[in-house]
Amino acid sequence: MASVQVLTATSVPTYTTSLRVEEPLVKYRQIHPTFGAEATADFSQITQDLVDEIKRGLAKYGVLVFRKTGLDDARHVEMSHLFGDLDDIAPFVNGLGQKNRLSSDYLFDVGNVNPDNTVMQPGGMRDLLLRCNYHFHADSAFNPRRAGVSLLLAHELPPEELGGDTEFADTRSAYESLSPERKEEINDWVVMNSQLQCRRNANTDENGVINPLLATDEFDPMKHRFGKHKLPRIAAHAHHVQGMDVDEGQKKLKELLEYVDNPKFTFRVKWQDPGDLVVWDNTCVLHRAIPGGYAGKYKRDLRRTTVHDMGPQAWGLNEVGATWRSGLD
Template sequence: MIESKALSPSLGVEFTGVTDPLDDAFVQRCVEALKWRGVLLVRGLHLDDDQQLAFSRRIGEVVSLRGQEIFPISLDPAKSRSAKYLKGAFFWHLDGTSDDVPIRATTLTARHVATVGGGTEFASTYAAYENLPEKERERYENLRVVHRFEASQRLVTPHPTEEDLAAWRTQPSHEMALVWRRRDGRRSLVTGTTADHVVGMDPQESRALLDDLLDWTTHERFRYAHDWAVGDLVVWDNTGILHRALPYDENSERLLHRTTVVGDEAFA
């Protein structure tokens, strides 16, 4: 019998008793959990790549990243062609802020875990918005923010070379509403370290506002921290959940396999 419990008061569901992750009833529960709770966890499921892809395709269309449907997450360049950029994932972010339509969901399975560190934290941008004081909601309601990949990479490499800048700037900047009015009537915040500046605002005031808002959104009461064990499956709603990896040693064997599910709702 499949049972579930909350991972934290604001987000997340952990399922136990899962024997067939492709069972129709379980898949439907996962879809509902992603919508209303943002993150789902099944410990020790030990999906292989084919099973992870099959499960992901029950949620939606899987997109390839750099030509790979199963995308390795590792700081080892021999395992991941994107290893040099993955340290940017140590900071809070949404994936796909350079796109008109962000990805809908991400799945991760743990193949190897770090001896020290290497967990993943999640924060609900729905819960953060819903708990804002009314005056703050009014303040943010009509603001627009420019997001840049470069903004997050500068946290890792504050003194970039011309080559670094050229590589970062291949990713387009994207202007969007700070408060995302969702088609189902809900609202969430679009924030994270890719948020470069508020349109039309003094740069210092803009930076202070974005920093304060990120601190609010990632407050402990809106957050869940996952400590990985080999075989864990974690899935999250990328449109409403910020995430970040907790630091771990560059020489760690930590390896997660990722799939990415296509989005279907454009940023406002």
């Protein structure tokens, strides 16, 4: 009798292929229908790749809000350098005889903390000058070289219920919503910008009377140079339109600013914790601080680095390489 052979299948080895999916350097969640995003990133290692990704995010969203970054002054400045050339506070500190309480001249002190670490009180000269920040503006529009990216970092915050938000406006969407006739009208405007214009307007009462402390030649925009930049870059620093009657130009500029100040184009950032960082592109958004009940009582310590515009329109219609600063010329 023939034997029966049972054949068994040869075991087939199995291989597990490990596919490594790299996490994106920055994750985004859009805040507003047209612009702005809450963003998350690991700031423990600051690299050019990370900064380049943030730049790509800015190109899309205009404003990025990062929470609890863990950044300090040194790393804030270190990262900012990777964006491009930095503006500095030295001309204002030296020119106005001020004292910089911060560790670097690349840090702009835009909070309410005095050099002696006390809380700034309402009504003093520093408070009057900083009231300009309550109006929609773009950083450095008044200087010959305009600002590109700003990076604002929270160090100490007042109780959340006492306010202190920062609001942003989307000038890209606002411009695109204008009629073709309106766009044609404003496209060739050259706007004369002055830091002093915003400071005076921020301290003028309902009857048009300027606070006497600012009603001097030192604060008269017409007694100083203007930063010349074309629309649709428009902000509270805009004094008049070149070649147009001053009063008429100011009226038209005010109309445009009021048009942008609309929920269709704006949203607020609520500061939550020290280490919160907001990054924005001054060439496409405006911003302003929102006053609150913290004034004179609690510290709102915010520090900003400002990256010069690195693009072809950076100097507007000003002399390329000019170093003068608005109000100090």
